[in-house]
Amino acid sequence: MRLSLNPLKPTRSAATAAASLCHVSADPKPPSLPPTSPSPSPSPEHSSSSISETLSLLQATDPSSWPTNSKLQTLLSSLSPSSVLKITRQLPNYRNALQFFNHLKTTSQSDSLSLAFQAVLEFAMRESPDSPGKLYELFVQEKEQGTPLSVNAGTLLIKCLSQAKMLDEMIMVFDAIDEEKLNTDVSNLVVAGLLKWGRVNDALKLVNEMLEPDSDYPPNSKTISILFSNILKRNWSDRGVTDEEIYNLVSRFGECGVYLDELWSTQIIKRFCRNGNSDKAWNFLHKAMNSGSVASCNAMLTGLEQDRDFTRMNFLVKEMKEKGIQPNVVTYGILIKHLCKFRRMDEALELLEKMKDGKLGVEPDVVIYNTLIDGLCKVGRQEEGLKLMERMRLESKCNPTTITYNCLIDGFCKAGELEKGHELFEEMSKEGVDVSVVTLNTMLDGMCRHGRVSSAMEFFSCMRQKGLKGNAVTYTILITAFCSANNIDKAMRLFDEMSENGCSPDAFVYYSLISGLTQAGRMDDASVIVSKLKEAGFGLDIVSCNILIGGFCRKNKLDKVSELLKDMEKAGLKPDRVTYNTLLSFFCANGDFTHAQKVMKKMTDDGLKPNVVTYGALIQAYCSNGKLDEAMKIFRDMGTSSKVPPNTVIYNMLIDSLCKNDDVEVALSLMDDMKEKGVRANTTTYNALFKGLQQRNWFEKALEFMDQMTEQACNPDYITMEILTEWLSAVGEIEKLRKFVQGYQVSASTA
């Protein structure tokens, strides 16, 4: 270990030595010298000659004769403290330096002593770098004898002790430095040392001292980056540094004119958003930061998007424009992703065109294209996605990547076009695009969803022969598929197999198996897997408990449910939103409003906000009890005051009830609403609607929706076919049905 803090080289002149002494610590304090500080020698020539004279005298005589050597005494008394420092440094070794230092103790003033001691420490570190303990002993000894500690000596010791994790000793040294001489750099070192070893509270205490208004060692940019790189890099949220504290700290630094750099500011915004404190992130961006950067604005936009705070998103984009913060490709990526998420594909594509026209000053990159292709596929416009892949090649010289192909394969497979998915898969190898495990999983999932579980197994083993191994997701897909095909044994076998193949199951693999077993009503087997999950070190976790509770509810075994809830309480496992939603759904489905209300109350008492599933359970309850008005009231409330936008399932329940109630007009208006809000209708939606239309015999309307289904790549299932076959053959329009079917094959799993 060689300490780098040694800017003073023995060969430099006294004047520069003294000057650099002040600069050793780039102190924000002006380098004015307090009365006790060494002052530079007035005449360098004179001093350097007396330095060399003293040095030769010291080396020519025996240390025991020094006290009686009058020439030496005269020389020493004429020397400035910085000259003493130079002399000590130029002695041959630690032993000599220590001897000289001990001699000085009998004659010299404290400033010289302090600097000589610094040189002794420098020697000690060079010669026996592994014994910080010894150095500390030396320090204690000198402290007892009243030798003042120079800032530089203290700095050396602090560095050394910090490395050796001798933190209490480090603090002792820090405290021993004269308050007036303390500077920001020394304090920073101590803060860094404390943080390095996890003494967050002590570090924060010191930082708070630094932040005091009249502090002699105010924080600088180094302080803030040391502090935040440690707080943010490691996960210390559970060690007492809360978002609140972080926010207050940054504000106080800001009051001192010290700001975080872009990188850490962005990290803080991300952290606040991740912890659900986007308000704090917003305030931070607008108050505590010197100026927003593109990166921090992008992080904020991501957070707002996840929070569905679109008002602020728009506001921020506007603000960026006003402040002259140029959006970059990532900004547009976030905005396009947002539009895709809400199925506003045409607006998203418009943005792409603007980028390509050069109107925005940013060219689309491969991520932008992939986002759009994925978006198109997710709304069933996979053919357009395919065309966009061609365009990215030709018009933007962007080569499709594994992700591009994965998105397209997923699109075609989910739409039931498994052959096209295969074709694209083959094309990847031809184009030299790597196949990844995600590609494999996407293919497998597509096949499984369409009832081709055995083809999926074949494909999997074929890929394995080619050296592509599956991961936990692969097994989750297959196990889920076998469970829903009621082949629990095969699912169990796969579960055992995966460990044999060197793939350790993650929690989700367990969940899919536990879920499959509960769906099959095999609650005892499910409990066995839960204990296996615990053995595997995942602990009794809330997800498996929720799955089991759901299973017991389905079997109407409320005693088992309350038993499980008691176990959870004993284990300190708190029910979460899913737990409450499961219970709520159970009571609602049984028309037990008294208990449902109790669950709702307990949920809000626990500080859990209702989500779309919660509202769904309530709406379902009202619908099945013929209280459609109440259901609609909740529905409207969701969109406005509660910021929980209804999803497809919610619309389906309402449309189904409305149609059954012969309120087809309102059901149709909900269909428009869905389109407007970007909620995609699925097969269940259309089935409910077709039933309603059939009652009214609104044939033309039905044809319209059949076309819409085709357009949106929404597969009819056997229920659709039953309704339409009966209706259309009755009105002699079987030809229309044939055309409709040609657009889509009824998926193998449901047919």
Add this chain to the structure above:
DNA sequence: GCAAACTACA
């Protein structure tokens, strides 16, 4: 700081 597969409850 933006993109892909799986993920319990209505």
